[in-house]
Amino acid sequence: MSSESEVAVRTAGLSVHYGRIAALENVDFVVTKGSALGIVGPNGSGKSTLLKTIAGLKAPSSGTIEVFGASPRALAPGTIAYVPQVEAVDWTFPANVYDVVAMGRFPRLRALARFSRRDREVVNEALDALRIGDLRDRHISQLSGGQQQRAFVARAVAQEPGLLLLDEPTTGVDAATEDALLALVRRLVAGGLPVVMTTHDLERAGEWFDRLMVLDRRILAIGDPDDVLASGAYAGIREHVHTHGHLRSDRAAEHS
């Protein structure tokens, strides 16, 4: 097992309910620093709920979750960066791309503190990393879906978080955005950042992740992506795909 100082996320017997409906049951896993964990599973399998629980937005109904050894709500501001699947923001809000990415610096800034030169540099680097530097002055309502997604990932990067949570960042975006995100995630992970990300894209799981979790309320499998994909758990999910057609996968498409 990994040493405690290397653990970013640890859950034990984690269950989460919406009212009386269980979204997650008895989930145990560990994410270490400098590794990317991918989560796949059908719609309604609890993937987004798991990310929200790690982010401290949803409280466990039983079991524990620790991020860097503490409750997610007790962490220093700026520790967790979360990019939700659907950004439920007001797109008419008076903000351009730079303004949105600059918000990533806010959690760590003290009240009345100046937005420093370093803050501006980090924001510009995040814009460049997502290749949206040329869109910085554009109002957020004038972005494509892929550009919106990149702006929100850039905001998370500008936060310089200790843990990055991405909820299906590749769903509904163009190939260029997907490639930019993949390169970015691998670079961040190589730099020591732990990343937890949900996806529907099984094909490229090996490129994205160090470990892959198959989730359907419970963990069906977790481990090396290739091993997990070759395992029966993946077949079970594929069965699910054929019956419900939820997952986007070229291999699944060939069979249908």
Add this chain to the structure above:
Amino acid sequence: MIDLLVAPFHYEFMQRAFVAALVVGTLCSTIGTYVVLRRLSFIGGGIAHASFAGIVVAYLKGFDYYVGAAVVAIVTALGIGYVNRRARVSLDTAIGVLFTGAFALGVFLMSLRPTYNVDLQGFLFGNILAVSRADLLLILALSAIVAISLALLYRPLLYTSFDPVVAEASGIKAGAVAYALLVLLALTIVVSLESVGIVLVAALLVTPAATAYQLTRRFTTMLVLSACIGAFASLAGLYASYYLHAASGATIVLLVTAMFFMAMLSRLRSRRAV
């Protein structure tokens, strides 16, 4: 021309009125930026109406009506915030129930008094010329508290106004920020009651910010522009009301409403030109 501008200042009560108008106009339109962007305008009107009950109780019991108004306004603001977060009643319904109920309580208590009182009616539409020296000091002190708090909360307020979920995940206490804003909104309304009145304060909270929103797509610009529009409309409206012998609160609100429609028209025209 100079005489025209200076003339009102011969009277001490007009000097106080101008200071009060400037402070109240700037404060309302600054916090109004958040009211517009977070869609709290109905809440502003609700808190203002509910505070009438506090004013009446304070009047009947013989203590300072600012205290009565402040207590009821803050309790109403927190109550609305709580209902909004916890209950299964939609927000506009909750406000509709709370503020009409509290307002009715004020009217009911007032009607029990055999002698109808004109003072209380002043709170409905405001009477900025009646601002006393003590009132003005209280207005300045409360305004300073609200302004400093808004400055301290600038970034959490901006982030949670735009994206409360992600802000919360990043460690900003979005719920606490929302409650703090409601309390500051309640204090702003209390500060404004004497000068613009319960019925018209909602306009000062919304219209300057809505006007600024027509003219810019940057948050900071909107905030500054809204404050300037509110300050200008308050001063110009007070001048106009002085020379027209018209009600000051209503004149200020009519002026800022005219500015809103001008801004909207200019935006529509520029959009067509593109």
